[in-house]
Amino acid sequence: MKEIPGKEIYTWSTFSEEHQLDFHSFLIYLIEGNILVDPLPFSAEDEKDLRDLGPIAAIVLTNSDHIRGAEKISKDLGIPIYAPDGEQDAFPFRVVRWLKEGDFVVPEIQVFVVEGSKTKGELALLLEKNTLITGDLIRCHEAGKLTLLPDEKLRDKNKAIASIERLAALPELKTVLVGDGGPVIENGKAQLEALLKTQDA
Numbered sequence: 448m449k450e451i452p453g454k455e456i457y458t459w460s461t462f463s464e465e466h467q468l469d470f471h472s473f474l475i476y477l478i479e480g481n482i483l484v485d486p487l488p489f490s491a492e493d494e495k496d497l498r499d500l501g502p503i504a505a506i507v508l509t510n511s512d513h514i515r516g517a518e519k520i521s522k523d524l525g526i527p528i529y530a531p532d533g534e535q536d537a538f539p540f541r542v543v544r545w546l547k548e549g550d551f552v553v554p555e556i557q558v559f560v561v562e563g564s565k566t567k568g569e570l571a572l573l574l575e576k577n578t579l580i581t582g583d584l585i586r587c588h589e590a591g592k593l594t595l596l597p598d599e600k601l602r603d604k605n606k607a608i609a610s611i612e613r614l615a616a617l618p619e620l621k622t623v624l625v626g627d628g629g630p631v632i633e634n635g636k637a638q639l640e641a642l643l644k645t646q647d648a
Contacts, residue, residue, distance in 0.1 A: 448474070448496035451624065452632060454578060457500065458624070459493045471626055472515070473580055475556065480504025482552060483526070484572065484580055485626055488516035505529050505544075507552055509582030510569040511537035513626060533560065533568020546570060559614065563606030564596060571614060578622040579614060579635060585642070587628035593638040594628075595646065608646050615639035 448459045455476040460469040473484040474497065483506045489497065497503070506517050508530045518540045521528050527543035529552060535545060550558040557573040564584040572580040584596050584607055601607050614620070615636060623635030631638050 448493045451622075451630060454622065456574070456578070456624065457496070458630075459487060459489070461487055469628065470515075471624070471628075471630075473624060474500060474503075475574060476500060477504070477553060477555060479553065482507055482556065483517075483520070485509055485513040485582065486516050486520050488519070505552065507546070507556075507570075507572065508538075509571070509580070509626065510534065510564070510566040512566055513582055514538070531560070531566075531568030531570050534566055537566065559610075561607070561610040561614070563601055563603035563608075563610060565600045565602060567602065573617065573620075576617070576619040578624065579617070579620060580624045580626075582626050585611065585614075585623065585625055585639075587623075587625045587631060590629055591631055591634075591638065593623060593625070593631060593635075593642045595642060608643065611639060611643060615643060 448457045450457050457474040458471050460471045462469055472487045475482040481503045503526050506521055506526050506528045511534045529544040529546050530538055530542045532545035532547040546558045548560040555575055559571045561569045561571050561584050569582050585593055587593050620636040623631040
């Protein structure tokens with residue numbers, strides 16, 4: 448498990464041969480209880496790190512394609528799962544809380560619904576107004592350069608672009624942490640704006 452530079456956020460990953468990029472999961476460190484986002488199965492070393500970082504309050508899934516290791520982790524450690532309200536029919540296990548646009552997971556983490564992605568209720572999470580954690584819609588195949596999910600996987604490209612426009616307009620946004628690919632630590636807002644320009648071309 449690695450710490451994101453300058454953030455109280457930790458990540459662990461696995462390499463996808465099929466997609467030729469890393470899939471990432473995140474732990475947001477909070478005094479009142481840590482939050483896991485889209486957790487992959489743990490290695491023994493990752494599990495030790497996780498326990499050393501303190502109690503976990505909840506698992507948040509950004510979409511129904513990111514179930515990953517969530518069900519087993521939830522059962523093994525007794526952690527509640529939160530998931531997108533728009534995908535209530537897509538989860539094969541108990542979800543304690545359904546998250547909607549404008550909700551707060553905890554006071555530090557705001558919920559945004561991104562439309563048009565490959566699942567119908569995908570979420571993005573904004574931490575402390577300046578750090579965005581995304582699921583599938585926004586990714587980073589090249590270091591520091593954000594890209595969009597391929598057109599053939601989008602439910603509605605126009606809605607997807609409108610969702611990214613909303614996120615790019617966040618005034619204090621600095622960091623974008625993606626589930627698929629590498630992080631953009633310093634200029635996430637500028638990279639979202641650059642991504643939108645590629646869609647206008």
